[in-house]
Amino acid sequence: MKNLFFLLIIAALTVSFNACNKNNGTDLWREANTNYYNDSIVKNSAYTEIQTETGPLGVYKKITNNGTGTEHPIQTSKVKVLYSGTYYDKTVFDVGSSQNNTPVEFSVSSTVRGFSYALQQMVVGDKWTICIPYYLGYGASDYLDPNTYQVLVKGYSMLIFDVELVSITQYP
Numbered sequence: 001m002k003n004l005f006f007l008l009i010i011a012a013l014t015v016s017f018n019a020c021n022k023n024n025g026t027d028l029w030r031e032a033n034t035n036y037y038n039d040s041i042v043k044n045s046a047y048t049e050i051q052t053e054t055g056p057l058g059v060y061k062k063i064t065n066n067g068t069g070t071e072h073p074i075q076t077s078k079v080k081v082l083y084s085g086t087y088y089d090k091t092v093f094d095v096g097s098s099q100n101n102t103p104v105e106f107s108v109s110s111t112v113r114g115f116s117y118a119l120q121q122m123v124v125g126d127k128w129t130i131c132i133p134y135y136l137g138y139g140a141s142d143y144l145d146p147n148t149y150q151v152l153v154k155g156y157s158m159l160i161f162d163v164e165l166v167s168i169t170q171y172p
Contacts, residue, residue: 030156033134036088037158041131050121050130059114060131064162067125071168073108074120078170080105081119083163093153096161103166112137115161122165132159 041047047060073079080103085094097104108119114132122128134140134156143153153159 026155029154030134030140033088033156033158037131037133040088041158047129047131050118052121055117055121056113056136058133058136059118061118061121062129063126064129065125065127065164067123067127067165069124069126069165069168071171072120072123073165073168073171075109075116076172077108077168078105079108079119079168080166081163082166083161085159085161087154088158088160093157093159098162105169112159114159115163118161118163119165122163124165124167127162127164130161130163132161134158 041060042049047062049057050059050061051057081096082098082101082103083094083096084092084098085096086092108116111119112132114136115130117136118128118130118132137157137159138153139155141155142151143155144150145152
């Protein structure tokens with residue numbers, strides 16, 4: 001009887017310990033995103049880091065088409081853009097305008113920091129694939145739909161956007 005009681009205590013402690021150490025997948029997701037970013041983006045010669053004196057470090061681009069425009073949008077500009085967004089594993093999280101091929105108009109300042117920064121380096125006609133680390137995207141927390149509270153973008157997500165700057169509609 002004493003041994004049975006001892007075994008029950010050991011079993012209860014084991015279950016309790018395992019429950020405390022359960023990983024909900026966040027650490028694995030962050031690690032997978034970080035590894036992909038470091039191995040496939042940072043070390044891949046097809047991507048170059050967008051760097052200026054004032055820009056954030058960590059946004060990478062792959063140019064798929066050079067535009068003919070001469071002006072770059074600024075933070076307060078409104079632009080028309082064709083885009084779609086995926087996670088590192090190619091899962092689509094934002095179809096953007098890729099379904100109907102109609103540009104979306106928005107203010108450059110209304111996007112996440114990495115996307116806004118990349119747009120300001122583009123000219124009309126540029127088509128880029130941009131890679132944004134989580135800290136210049138939606139951050140460590142899940143980004144939720146304000147109406148339904150469903151997860152729109154997972155926390156710690158590296159974001160990959162295919163972007164075409166169609167026009168600058170407002171240039172203050």
